[in-house]
Amino acid sequence: MKRRHLLATAALGLSMAFGGAAMAQDKTKACFVYVGPIGDGGWTYQHHQGALDVQKAFGDKVEIAWQENVPEGADAERVLTQMALGGCNIIFTTSFGYMDATNAVAAKFPNVKFEHATGFKREHPNVSTYNARFYEGRAVQGTIAGRMTKSNKIGYIGSFPIPEVVMGINSYYLHAKKVNPNVELTVVWAFTWFDPAKEADAAKAMIEQGVDVIASHTDSTAPLAEAAKAGGKVIGFGQASDMSEYKPSPRVSSIIDNWGPYYVKRVGALMDGSYQQADAWEGIAGGEVLIGDITEAVPAEVKAEAEKLRDDIAAGTYHPFTGPIKKQDGSDWLAEGATAPDGDLLGMNFYVEGITGDIPK
Amino acid sequence: MFGGIDPALLIASLMVASVPILLAAVGELVVEKAGVLNLGVEGMMIMGAICGFITAVETGSPTLGFLGGAAGGAALSLLFAALTQVMQANQVASGLALTLFGLGLSSLLGQNYVGIKPPHTGAVPFGPLADIPFLGRVVFGHDPFVYLSIIAVAAVWAFLKFSRGGLILRAVGESHDAAHALGYKVVRIRMLAIMFGGAMAGLGGAYLSLVRVPQWVDGITAGAGWIALAIVVFASWKPWRALLGAWLFGGITVLQLNLQAAQVGIPVEYLSMSPYLITILVLVLMSSGRGKAALNAPACLGQNFHAAR
Amino acid sequence: MLKLEKRPSPSVMWSRATPVLAVALTMVAGGIMFAVLGKNPFEAIRTIFWDPLFGEFAFYLRGQLLVKAGPLILIAVGLSLGFRAGIWNIGAEGQYIMGAICGAALGLAVFPTENRLIFPAMVVAGALGGWAWAMIPAVLKTRFNTNEILVSLMLVYVAQTVLAMASTGFLRNPEGMGFPGSRNFSGYAAARNGFLWEGAGLHWGGVMALATVVAAYVLLQRHMLGFQIKLSGQAPRAARYAGVQPDRLVMLCMGVAGALAGMAGLFEVTGPAGQISIDFNSGYGFTAIIVAFLGRLNPVGILFAGLLMALTYIGGEMASTNLGLPSAAIQAFQGMLLFFLLACDLLTNFRIRLAKKGEAR
Known part of the structure; x- marks a missing residue:
């Protein structure tokens, strides 16, 4: 002391x-x-x-x-x-x-x-x-994935089994399922945030299992590069940065972490004296989560649907976790029309109903 | 087909996955055969990765890129050679310092190359051969470096076993004093071996940044150099066993991801540590069987040589 | 032509003078690098070497030097015994992690009991954890003749996965809202490894490191075992005739190194790091190998090498934040320092002579 x-x-x-x-x-x-x-x-x-x-x-x-x-x-x-x-x-x-x-x-x-x-x-x-609120972006990706998959198998490369990642997986799956009830999700855990070669291997393993849409929660472009080798049959998304060098395909869209607006706002507030303690959790509406340009590889009606979802989320008229949603074990999580409280999301350690496999413990 | 995994695809991907560690391991094997322990493989690999990437992006040619990668790795290894062979510095510490320096320098060089896509390295055109079932996918569907890595193993094996140069190199590694007494230039031979090791590690690194990933990001090698070092030990300094080790390690890494993707009910956390555990297990089985035969390390490994006269 | 001539025994004068010479040379070479990067070289060098010791904030940073150097020294001394005997344990990082996990698990199991014995018991558990992890390569080597370099290195990666499992699974803070990471020990007095007195920078880990340096010095200088260790490294065959049992020596050296590394992990996790998290280990186990060789495998040398390493870390951080130097430049600078230190060692063991023309080489 x-x-x-x-x-x-x-x-x-x-x-x-x-x-x-x-x-x-x-x-x-x-x-x-x-x-x-x-x-x-x-x-x-x-x-x-x-x-x-x-x-x-x-x-x-x-x-x-x-x-x-x-x-x-x-x-x-x-x-x-x-x-x-x-x-x-x-x-x-x-x-x-x-x-x-x-x-x-x-x-x-x-x-x-x-x-x-x-x-x-x-x-x-x-x-x-x-x-x-990256899960908002995952909702948009899930919609595209559900519509675009031909094999009905979509994939997600997870880093570590933490709530942030589990949240993204659930949101991605729920929205793919919504537009395509036959969709199946494959999750591969890399147990690393960053190992480009391993990320490439993970993507390749999924492609060999027939997965044709890949989202990743690790940082490198390796999964996209692997998708590119499949000759146009596999698509994916930019993660963290736009990864526009893989446009128009396999990168059909992206989630961009955009911290600039928040940083400028907070430093500005400190300078003009209006600074206050805060607990900020902004998403598409606040500009922190940007949905990168949806390319022409996506049909116009799917693009329109995804963009509408994006705009609804931004306008606050739609929450990506809206009931009824059950947990993987069949127990109830959200009732009809209820939206997920932030506390549930921040500590999320369960899959929603329909995802197979276990979260590593 | 087992567990929904296609063996042809699995073998094809493990061959690709193990190229960087195999190239680096074969290079290091020659270095160690000459009696030099260079622990800086990770540093030389990443220098190869960035030098190869810069060359390929600036010239637009992947071939020049790979040459650039080899040159980058060799240049860094020259530093190690100067320290250990001329300045008589401790090899273990010099190697580790080389890794530290290589990681830093590569990151400095790569500052303006983040987020760029390198020119494409295509597969070798085998024409109709690539369409043969199973074999076509496993044997005839790769980029040149998959074949090059296997050729390198064969070449190193033949060199060490049959050529006069190989004999001298091994002699230097087994007893530098005797080799010196016979009139061989120990220091010069070792320097050449070190540079070969650097060039091979650089090539492995360039394969990562130009083919496997392909992109430049800080720390792209993510520990591949250490695995390459372990493979040399695993191989007990025999080239073909290095190939076996690299394929085993790469194979289990790929297999565990495939098992995850195929949703086989083995807990992921155990799958993800399996490449390391199985490598240990296989080594134990191999080394216990034939007793002393496993102790194949060059007698002068890690010792510096100074000609008294 | 210059010619090297081996000294009959290492020069005492040069062995003291070379580190100074090496640091001076590094300042010149590093200064050139900093100038190329567009920074003021004099300011950068001063920030790295002078400010942490005598600058404005030295009151804080001097203590931090001990915090940073402590685990490096503790691990390096342990490793040096094995290295001297020709036993290559390069997996201290794994032993460090397992020690931290075992010790922390004990502390977390008895939370929130307050008892004076808890912390000492945790230290013992940490040492045992590291010891047990080191025993795997040791036993495999003595029983099956398996190479310890490969086994100890592979076990580092296994330990890292166990660490990820611990922080997302069995040691996760039950009050952490599902986030990865254990309880923080800073809020648990009985298990906290705090500073011995305020502002000291010295915690039990530092004390242990100093004690180990002394103990290792005495062992190597005065004890039969120290003699056996040195002999085995220099002349294995002679050692056998002298009655050294190689297997016993392997178990002993690996065990001591593992226990010390495990203890270092425990001191770190209960002190400066505060909690088990996915990557609380900062690579101390690998850096310690460099420190061991930099200190010429001599306990006192290791003490100074550890402090010098710590200085470049802390000074480097300051240069990075204050002058905007990329951290990669600091890494390269550290590499240079090591190169010069190693190269200058030449003068300790060799005399440089001007060879006369025509003299046989």
Whole structure:
């Protein structure tokens, strides 16, 4: 406890000193902690684009700084402390694994704002959380998949069995099933976020099983490249970034993580004094989830249907998890017309009815 | 057909899946036969991946790309050669440092190449042969590097076993002092071996970034270099067994994903650790059977040589 | 022509001077690299080597050096014993993970009991976990003559899958809303590995690391076993005549290295990392191999090598956030430092002479 006090005092003095300097220069410092390298072309790359958007939006008034490749273990707390000591006014921690470190460091630096991506803990008034409703995008993909599949077999490459991924699988399956009752879903778990060769193998294994639409929850373009080798018979989607180099087919659409609007909004709010603690979970409506251009490989009526779903979700007239929905074991989850509460979604650890196989435990 | 998996497709994919580790493993095998332990395979592979990718994108030619990849791997290995052969530095530590350096440097070089699609490497046109049932898919449906990797295994085997050069190389690896006494240039031979190993690892890396994935992303090799090192040990320094090891490892990796896709009821978490466990198991069976025969490591492996006179 | 001449015994003067020379050379070469990347080389070098020790925030970062160096030293000392005896355990990363899982599992099983004995018991469980994982290659080697390099490396990947299973399955925080990761030990006083006194940076892991350095030094200098280890590495056949039982030595060296790595994992997971999560391990087990060789397999050398490594990590992070250097440049810089350290070792063991023309080589 004493240590905290000591640090907090030191930090207070420092942040006041820096605060003074910031006032004089009229500069806000926004800092970003990344779990991977910017060159991953996926998750971290998209966060960094968001950071660059902040720089673009405010020009000289902000200074941005970042740290790549910060492991989600012991190092996170140190990097955060260094950043806070170094005069960052707002720090975005862009991976789930930083949750406890973010809250621990936030306790020591009450004057610095912390924004944690994809978590749920806000133990201190200066910690906010934000996330994107990627499952909304999965609903659009599922619709396209259900309509486009000829073999009635669709696939999903999972990374790790965590709620975020399970949510995506369920949404994808439900919407494919809705437009095509005969559809069957194959899930392959790669047990990695990033191993392009393994992702390619996973896609290939599914294609050999007759799967002809592949969605993936890992970051590289390897599954799309594998689909491309099938000579137009297999399609897939861009994940995290647009992956437009595989247009018009096999990449027929994409989910783009678009963090820029949120980052610009929060840094802007901090600068004009309207900043408040928040628990943001925006989706297509807020612009954080972008549905990449649906290409001409998709028939016009399917495209129209998918776009309508996208617009309905954006308008708030449709929720991708609307009852009646049963769990895989046949027990009831959502009653007719009920929509899923956010709490259920955030902790989702079950498949919906109709998906075969088990979630690894 | 078992469990809904087509064996022809499975064999065809395992051949493709094991190309990068096989190329790198065969290269490293020659290095170790010369008595040098280079643990920097991962670093050389990823340098090959980025150099090959840049060359292919800038020139538009996959062939030049592969040459570029081999050159990139060899260039990095030269650093290792200079450290260990000239400066007499510790081989284990130099190899690990090489990996660290290679990962960093490749990422710096690749900064402007994220999200670009490289030129396409096609399959070898075998014409009607590719339509033979089973064999057509397994034997005649691949890109040139699948065949090249097998040819490389045969060539290395023949070189080590039948050629005078191979004999000298092995002599250097077994006893550098004796080889030196006989008048062979130990350091020069080892440097050549190291560069060959680097070029092969680079080629394996380029295969990843140009054919397997094909894209440049940071850390694309994702540990393939370490697996290649393990394959050399698995093979107890015999080229054909390296092929067996690479196919075994690649095969189980592909098989476990296929079993998942075919929805066979084995828990996924056990499937995903199976390639490693089965590799251990097979090695145990092979090494226990013939006792000492498994201890095939070159006698001077990892030891530096300094000519006293 | 320059000519190398082997010294009869390593030069004491040069063995102390070469690290300094190597660091100086790295500063020059690294400075050139930073300049090429468009950064001020002097500022970058100062940020990496000077600021963590004597800069504005040194009060915090000096402690963090110990936090970062502790597990590296602890693992490296254990590994060095085996390396000296010619036993190649390169799977410390797996032993580190399994130690952390076993120790953490014990702590989580008795949660929320408060008892003074819990933490020591967890340390023992951690050591046993690492020891058991190292016993697999050791037993296979002694019984079946199986190569320990391959087995220990393969077991790292198996351990990583077990870790993923633990954090998404059997050790998952029941109050974590379905998210992966165990309970955080920072909220569990009996099992927490906190700093010994406020702001110290020294936790039990650091103490253990220092104790291990001393113990290993004494062992190698004064004890019969130390002599046997050295002898087996340098002259295996002579060692047999001297009565060394190779199998016993393999079990012992692997076991000690595994137990120390397991303990390091436990100290890390209950302290700086705080919880079991999918990738809490930050590659300490692999980095420790470099540290062991950098320290010339000598306990005191390892102590300094571990601290130097830690310095480049922490200084590198600062350079990265403050100056916008890509983390890849820091990696390459670390690689360079290792190259120079290894190359300069030449001067310790060899004399460089100007060879006269015509002298036989």
